[in-house]
Amino acid sequence: MALAELRELLGPTGLLTPDDDLSRYEQEWRGRYRSQALAVARPGSTRELSGLVKICGAHGVAMVPQGGNTGLVGGAVARGERRELIVSLERMRSIRRLDIDSASITVEAGCTLEHAAAAAREAGLRLPLALASGGSATIGGVLATNAGGNETIRFGNARAMVLGLEAVFADGRVWSGLSSLRKDNSGYNLAQLLAGSEGTLAIIAAATLALKPLPQQREVAWLAVASPAAALAVLRRARAALGETLTAFELMPALAMEFVLTHLDDARCPVDPEVGWHVLLDCESNVRGAWLREALLQALEAAMRAGEVSDAAIAENRQQAEGFWRLRESISDAQAVGGVSLKHDLSVPTAAIPKFISSTLGLLETLVPGVRPCVFGHVGDGNLHFNLTQPRSMSAEGFRALEPKINETVFAQVVQVGGSIAAEHGIGLLRREWLEALGDPVRVEMMRRIKQALDPRDVFNPGKVLPRDPGGSG
Ligand SMILES: Cc1cc2nc3c(=O)[nH]c(=O)nc-3n(C[C@H](O)[C@H](O)[C@H](O)COP(=O)(O)OP(=O)(O)OC[C@H]3O[C@@H](n4cnc5c(N)ncnc54)[C@H](O)[C@@H]3O)c2cc1C
Structure with missing residues (x-):
């Protein structure tokens, strides 16, 4: 019996069964999916992880990395009901090595993003990935979803930081690929294949990540702009003036500020909250000096003269900068004050953003009169959180019932402009049918072949990412 063998391998703290409280593992963050695990395995080392994968393989038990x-x-x-084993990496969280000369850190998969970033900071280096979930999100999860953060415009997604991995494949064998080499063209790049694979190809046990210098100078500005097109004009200007110091460029509508100011008692918007759109701009340099502020001021003055920016505030200190970011980071939670929201994590080519927003919202207004769009995001990467709040006159149930039709409309527009239906959160269960329906058929077929080659018995996260296999268990 698999559970008895797993208990023997992992010891009493390494295996939790339904007799224990599994809610923390079974409860999904947004409460959208109900989960009933066979048990939760908590390996404490790569050796134990490998052993448990072998046991599960021998007994045909599917595993869900978490x-x-x-x-x-x-x-x-x-x-399913108590069919799949959740494999939690939470006990594998040590920092194995910090290598200042190669500017890299090697951590176990269960180490949180925040913990890894703090260790890098202590050594005078920076792990350049910032997510609001960083206190809980782990390096394994961040890599498996190829997470992107507020700083993607400058540093790229999680995969841009991966130098090497240690991973357990479906037959239980361990790949020891923890290299800190910046150059290695000796064949296929397995680490990059596993980045973004959402736990369907292997379980990541540890990773070596590239680090950057810590910033010495930072300027954060809040701008009022009339439209997404004006925001893009400012983005072009900021890129030219600030070069690679431009670290974040976030677009938010007035409705987002209305929600946030209702949600947070003590918050204040740096400009008139009712202006059409808001931009949060962050630039950082590791070269100290007043030149960064000078460059920012000149760019903003030119943008104001050109009529692209109607008002602007620059944070005078760190506390104010954090206050600006708090407004931005609160949008997702604050949307609840408006009722039900239907959310889409999209990307479209940056130049297409203004037209995409206006044409899609035009179609949605016909479909759902009175719908309240709260479209915001990392506009510098073309990544929009295309969120729609229920009309004031419509019930929550009525709005939810329109979700399939709304998704169809939004995703058709995304495909039309050459965008992606999953910018940073991934496919998982939520978008797998859409991947099948709208993804390039050759690409989906090649993905299936890769899955078949690495996990022929479908033991890792079956049914996630890839739509139901015509001949399989889905
Ligand atoms: C408040 C909040 C803010 C967020 N902001 C962002 C954001 O800005 N950008 C962004 O991209 N995402 C964001 N997310 C989504 C989420 O935080 C990220 O996806 C994160 O990367 C998930 O990490 P995790 O450890 O929680 O993974 P989990 O949720 O536990 O797992 C996510 C996926 O990875 C797989 N997985 C987990 N660990 C491993 C492993 N060791 N080996 C193989 N597969 C594994 C799982 O099977 C699953 O498919 C946010 C989420 C929240 C709740």
Whole structure:
């Protein structure tokens, strides 16, 4: 019996069964999926992880890798009734090595993003990935979802930081690929294949990540702009003036500020909250000096003269900068004050953003009169959180019932402009049918072949990412 063998391998603290409280592992963050796991395995080392994968393989038990369980597409939930084993990496959280000369850190998969970033900071280096979920999200989860953060415009997604991995494949064998080499063209790049694979190809046990210098100078500005097109004009200007110091460029509508100011008692918007759109701009340099502020001021003055920016505030200190970011980070939670929201994590080519927003909202207004769009996001990467709040005159149930039709409309527009239906959160369970329906058929077929080659018995996260296999268990 698999559970008895697992208990012997992992010891009493390494295996939790339904007699224990499993709710923390079974409860998905947004409460969208109900999960009932066979048990929760908590290996304490790569050796134990490998052993448990072998036991599960021998007994035909499917495994669901889980990190901080903060994913937003149902990738870390068990399906069926007490059929699948959740493999939590939470006990594998040590920092194995910090190498200043190669500017890299090697951590176990269950180490939180925040913990890894703090260790890098202590050594005078920076792990350049910032997520609001960073206190719980783990390095394994962040890599498996190829998370992107506020700083993607400058540093790229999680995969841009991966130098090497240690991972356990479906037959239980361990790949020891913890290299800190910046150059290694000796064949296929397995680490990059596993980044973004959402636990369907292997279980990541540890990772070596590239670090950057810590910033010495930072300027954060809040701008009022009339439209997404004006925001893009400012983005072009900021890129030219600030170069690679431009670290974040976030677009938010007035409705987002209305929600946030209702939600947070003590918050204040740096400009008139009712202006059409808001931009949060962050630039950082590791070269100290007043030149960064000078460059920012000149760019903003030129943008105001050109009529692209109607008002602007620059944070005078760190506390104010954090206050600006708090407004931005609160939008997702604050949307609840408006009722039900239907959320889409999209990306479209940056130049297409203004037209995409106006044409899609035009179609949605016809479909759902009175719908309240709260479209915001990392506009510098073309990543929009295309969120729609229920009309004041419509019931929550009535609005939810329109979700399939709304999704169809939004995703058709995304495909039309050459965008992606899953920008940073992944496919998981939530978007797998859409991947099948709208993804390039050759690409989906090649993905299936890769899955078949690495996990022929479908023991890792079955049914996630790839739509139901015509001949399989889905
Ligand atoms: C408040 C909040 C803010 C967020 N902000 C962002 C954001 O800005 N950008 C962004 O991209 N995402 C964001 N997310 C989504 C989420 O935080 C990220 O997806 C994060 O990367 C998930 O990490 P995790 O450890 O919680 O993974 P989990 O939720 O536990 O798992 C996510 C997926 O990865 C797989 N997985 C987990 N660990 C491993 C492993 N060791 N080996 C193989 N597969 C594994 C799981 O099977 C699952 O498919 C946010 C979520 C929340 C709740």
